Amino acid sequence: MTTTTDFVLPPVTLRIGGEARTTGAGVHTHINPATGKAGAPVPLAGVSDVDDAVNAAHQVFAVWRATPAGARSKALLKLAQLVEEHTEDFVELAIADNGIARSNAYPTVTAATDWIRYYAGWADKLPLGRITSVVGAGGSFGHTLRQPYGVIGAIITWNAPLMSLAMKVPAALAAGNTVVVKPSELTPFSAMLFADLVTEAGIPDGVFNVIPGGPEAGAALVEHKLVKKVTFTGGPDTARKISAACAKTFKPVVLELGGKSANLVFADADLEAAAMHSTFMAFGIMSGQACALPTRLLVQDSIYDAFVATIGQIAASFPVGDPQDIGTVCGPVINEAAIERIHSMVGRAQEEGARLVTGGQRLAGDLADGFFYPPTVLADVAPSSELAQKEVFGPVLAITRFSDEAEAIALANGTDYGLSGYIWTGDARRAIRVTEALETGEVTVNGAMNAVAERPFGGIGHSGTGNEGGLEGLEEFFWTKSVAYGNG
Incomplete structure (x- = not known):
């Protein structure tokens, strides 16, 4: 270091x-x-x-x-x-x-x-x-x-x-x-x-x-x-x-x-922008330790496989290390207990059928003494599983596929939380429809900034x-x- x-x-x-x-x-x-x-x-x-x-x-x-x-x-x-x-x-x-x-x-x-x-x-x-x-x-x-x-x-x-x-x-x-x-x-x-x-x-x-x-x-x-x-x-x-x-x-x-905020990516979205924003928001903000982050990524099935691969590549490219280094994107998590909780949830997710795309192991070598866990992407996450329902509060992203708008909304609203929601689409009418349908205190569309001073920020349900x-x-x-x- x-x-x-x-x-x-x-x-x-x-x-x-x-x-x-x-x-x-x-x-x-x-x-x-x-x-x-x-x-x-x-x-x-x-x-x-x-x-x-x-x-x-x-x-x-x-x-x-x-x-x-x-x-x-x-x-x-x-x-x-x-x-x-x-x-x-x-x-x-x-x-x-x-x-x-x-x-x-x-x-x-x-x-x-x-x-x-x-x-x-x-x-x-x-x-x-x-x-x-x-x-x-x-x-x-x-x-x-x-x-x-x-x-x-x-x-x-x-x-x-x-x-x-x-x-x-x-x-x-x-x-x-x-x-x-x-x-x-x-x-x-x-x-x-x-x-x-x-x-x-x-x-x-x-x-x-x-x-x-x-x-x-x-x-x-x-x-x-x-x-x-x-x-x-x-x-x-x-x-x-x-x-x-x-x-x-x-x-x-x-x-x-807390939150388990859904990030809905439709096939007509700007996929390059959606992939970079979605990955950075999941990992590059406080190493995933923030309540309003888009920790559930819902991707339309026609673009699912390619989009998951892109997310994995971007996540794996984020430098993890000494937070003093200006080039570091992801620093440590808060303590040893957080490491143990995060790793246990990742393990249980795989036992439940989720596919590990990248990450999944505590970092060793020069970082072994600190509390470093890499950006971890899990695909094919079942909507009812622990990883889709519980807040991890760490650098872990759960990805699930959806077929159409109705299913995307149902999946997004399918947790006890209701803090933030994220939408990526090129269809303005869809953006309006989905925004109104999401049961969250906040919705951002196509990369708009969340939790800004001039807008109210708060949730419903367990948020x-x-x-x-x-x-x-x-x-x-x-x-x-x-x-x-x-x-x-």
Whole structure:
């Protein structure tokens, strides 16, 4: 492996009301996914730390809520500028956090900056409600108010910590809320720099707090009485626990969960573009460790064999290795447990009749100490099989054939998930028909970018509830009050 840079990682601390705490209720040792070696200690927030962070956010809420909208907008724009200026630092932190390839880390910083700027632009244009007047004798004048909740508890995922921060925090702050974020103990570094830049942007201490921690900290945050809404990105098992905890007090929750997104390729599509895009999206984005990726490829039978062969060739050509190398396309997966889970699913898929096209074995040699699994393509995957139904969260692509449009739609909708959908066709009418038929929160056609700031992003079914992105993502952080004035 090549030599990494001399970049020095920031110490991981709890950030509570402007105070940096070096100790908590325990310590987690960060493991570098590219080398398998132990690195920085990560203090884990305990129940008392969570309580302190929530109270700090609660105490400053009235101040932040009363801050003029233009000032909130200006601070968020400054934050976006600072994030952009620290692009190189965030790239290094992303590589250290979870081993994302350098070539892929740069676009994530750009996207995060776009999300912050988008909600900065909304901060002084907030939807304040509507007029509901009733005229005549005994009538009243009425209107609605959109008001911030107060303290938002945000639990972010390990696979894209900066993006997860950018998809939650700016919208919450623009709406006038304060936030306590629990990043994963597996990937704590990006949140440290983000917290520094929030302060540098002029946002008051306590408006944004960071408490790295495990399940105990997450549970304490969700259940805290002063946390008025929870926004979570992660897996369904944890989401069920969060939902159950919030249900006790009817606390609202946004759940951005997983997906088994179908990518439909029809025979009339631009097949060269479809093949490259489909392969890169399956493997070149975080080594397949992202919820909205097109991990099921459905291909029309008249082009199936040739298209599968092309996908296999492209996948096998992607360089896998040191994420510091600018030429690397696929870095490691997050840890040893991920390697074992991924490889077990690949093995079971073959036992169930799937055909291995490329990949399928943990990489050895110079990469043996890290958590490297190659782009793995499996064809002839049965629609009811585990590989077609369960999220792998790794560099594995399942390919299934279909005969016509109706079958393609049925296959695409044939899982419990409903996050994203992808369509490749040269027929505009078909694109419209299939888009309307797919049971997903998002659909992109012919290579359009997904999960962008100006459009809502969220799923149905096992992919969660609520939205991030767009005006809908901003509205998640308001509650509605109805007001009426009588004649007395």
